[in-house]
Amino acid sequence: MQLNSLKRHMSIFFATGIAMASLCEANAATPPPPGSPPEALVIGVEISGPLTVDEGQTASYQCTASYTDGTFHPVDAVWSTSSAGADINSLGVLSANNVNTDQDVAITASFSGFLDSYDITVKFVAPVLTSIEIEGPSALDEETPAQFSCVANYSDGSSVAVDPVWSLDSAHASISSTGLLTANDVLSDQSVLISARFGELSDSQTVSIRYVPPVQTSLSIIGPAGVTEGSTAQYLCMAYYSDGTSALIDPAWTVSPSYASISATGLLTANNVTADQSVSVSASYGGQIKSLAVAIGYVAPTLASIQVAGASSVDEQDSTQYTCKAFYSDGTSATVSPIWSVSPSYASISSAGLLTANNVTADQSVNVTASYGGQTKSRSVAINYIPALTSLVIEGPSLVEELTNGVLFTCAAVYDDDSSEVVESVVWSGNSSGSSISAAGDLSVGNLVADEILNITASFDGITVSQEIMLKAVGTRVFYPLSNVHDSQVRAELWIWDEIAQTHHLVEEISNPEELVLEGLDPDRWYWLVVEEYNELSGQWETLHTSGWVNM
Template sequence: VTALFSIVACGGSGSSPTSPSPYVLPTSAAISTPLASIIGIQLHEEPPPGLTVTNLAVSAAATTLAVGQTTTVTATATYSDGTTATVTPTWSSTNSYSVTVTSEGVVTAITTASFAGEDVGVVGSATSGINAIYGGQNAQINITVTPATVTGVTINTSSASLSVGQTTTVTATATYTDGTTPTVSPTWVSSNTAVATVSSSGTVTTVAAGSATITGVYEGQSDSVGITVTAAIPTVTGITVSASTSSLQAGQTATVTATATYSDGTTVTVASTWSSSDTAVATVSSSGTVTAVAAGSATITGAYEGQSDSAGITVPLAVTNLEVCCFTTLTPGQTTTVTATATYSDGTTATVTPIWSTSGTGYSVTVNSEGLVTAITTASFAGEDVGVIGASYTGIRANYGGQTHQINMKVIPCDGCRDW
């Protein structure tokens, strides 16, 4: 600074230089002109000495702001000597409720309302003046405040990796000039609807393996999220449990199997987790072998991948005795019905359906599964001379619950009868 002032002091108007006058550094109180003006920066906080401000003009980088936006205002003074300079005036707002301005000229749009309580929902915009005072001059520029605008949109998804057939949801958050970030409802579009579609509410449904980009557009802003779809892994939709038999005697065994049905329609025999509802009646192993323990009923359940099914197992009372009724004498062609009565371990009796059979060759008498006995001939075998046979005997045998009993059927000849 000293050197600068020395050069100023040496300057002269003639062709011959004059001797420099000694320079005395002035005190701060003696410097009436700001240093920035002295060194050529045209930023005046006060008018230069000897000059007056004849005009003041205010300009703004932007005169229309959305709520939350800012701009800068500048003031330019015209002096009495015709020169101009950017100056630092005293700034003020005609409505600081709507627009504020700092001492540096930074203008911020606060609201479209002109006063507290005004319903901004019905106010389209608000205009406030930014006023500058400098050197006895006053100037103003109007700033119009409009509702906050969207500066960006952010898209999110609950899942970006899905299997065919699955769904996910995309959401959109808008960022406004006033800093708020509400969730909004944009227009949704998929880049590849053969892979994934998107509904107006943001539900993404996968169609086939591949990739798709889901884009949301809102008030001129957009964002996207990628969706990757892999081939569907078949899932179990149900299982069916079956037993090799549903009735067992105590000590007997059976096998249960489980068949799973998958979402793609295929069926596979699977190793389920087995359990018995009453292990005092029947137990089941991990491999599906059911063992009857005592009389009663039990339910065998198979569970596999969240699905289950059951099969009932009945263990009847032990049969302690079996009686077949009744002995009959028949002639060829006649029929009769035999019955079987079982006696159980608890002393009760019941007519049962046993397995019926005949002893020997069954040539002279037959019996069907319902116990119907038919006399065929008095002969015991093919070729036997029935003319010399008075009668024949054939055993009718019943087998049930581990017990067997037999009675003999007598076939006798009759006058005028023929062998059947």
């Protein structure tokens, strides 16, 4: 029974607890243990703190909770703000942002299901100028500009470009009211100090002016625009630099085409031309090239002299050619057609310069004269008298024995001045069955049966002369004496020509005879005799005599 009663009271307690839980759900407090006093519950929250905060500043706010037991306590609430004018952290510290005008901000705190809102104003605070700063390059080349600017820094952390008052402490540069710095020409690196003033504040910056060695910018050629052929002209070259200076320099000179040449010092020599021409004179220096067109003027050459060329002598009744060469002021020459004349009348000359010598009775001299372009030139020419051929004379033996070869006959020409000379271009004749005469006048006589008379003739320059020669038959005879070779081995061979077989045969071979006698030979046959001597040093047979083919 007591147990049931306990159960009932427990049911009532739980029922009561459920009811209390529904009333205090927002506090979510754990019920106190039986017999302890009830815990105080939050019944509201309230925010406290400054109503205004300057932009860029901070302020602390507090959330206080009120309880059922009539007490108030600070609590850690969840904080938030209603706009971008300010931010608040979890500790209730508010940071006012920069604003352009005063801006209202609602602060909210939440704790144990209770909220409180607190309206504050973020106050706009006009910024204060704190510093200025020059911006621009720290160095620039001489004679170049550079733009500088000035930035003002304010208490609110902002920066803006401003137009200060610019100044400069050096004559090596200048600066405009807009901050454009222009570096002057300097001889070495320099430093200048530029200053800017804005309001009550100022700033300075040191700027280096760099010396820049001058750079060659262009070339020019100085000299005449025209030169006559065969003359010279001097040319110069000027170099211009980036600093405005200039100077005469020694470039590499060239000229084209080849109507002129130019020296290393710029002296132009115009060549001879046949008409006006143009050349390009070029100067190269420092990687740059400058050219100048120069006219080469043609100058018509003048006749300086003439010269007659040709033989210094001519035989009577003969002809020879003469020419005339003209020499001009430009060094050129040419063969020309002058007016020809000759005197005295031992010769005549054609308009083309062909001189023909007349008949003379003795050596004479004439003057050949050429006239051209106002110039006259003469040349002395000898006319050679040529004696007339009157007769021929055959010279040689009047008697020739049989079996004789190589008897030379000559022909002498006799002239009307009683002079004579042996002539070469003679036509010989006078052959017989046992003899013959060559074109050179050599008579060969073969084997004869009896004595004969041979009539030989010589013809030269239209004249013919004859002469009788006795050909003597001597019978058996010594053909070749060997008395001068007694100390040597000697041999002889006699060969005969076979007309039918058209070949030759050895008739007889004789060794070491004292003399060689031939007899009983057929006069109608051809024989060949060879005599040889043995050379002890060389071990060879050497020919002493060979007759050739002869009639014995």
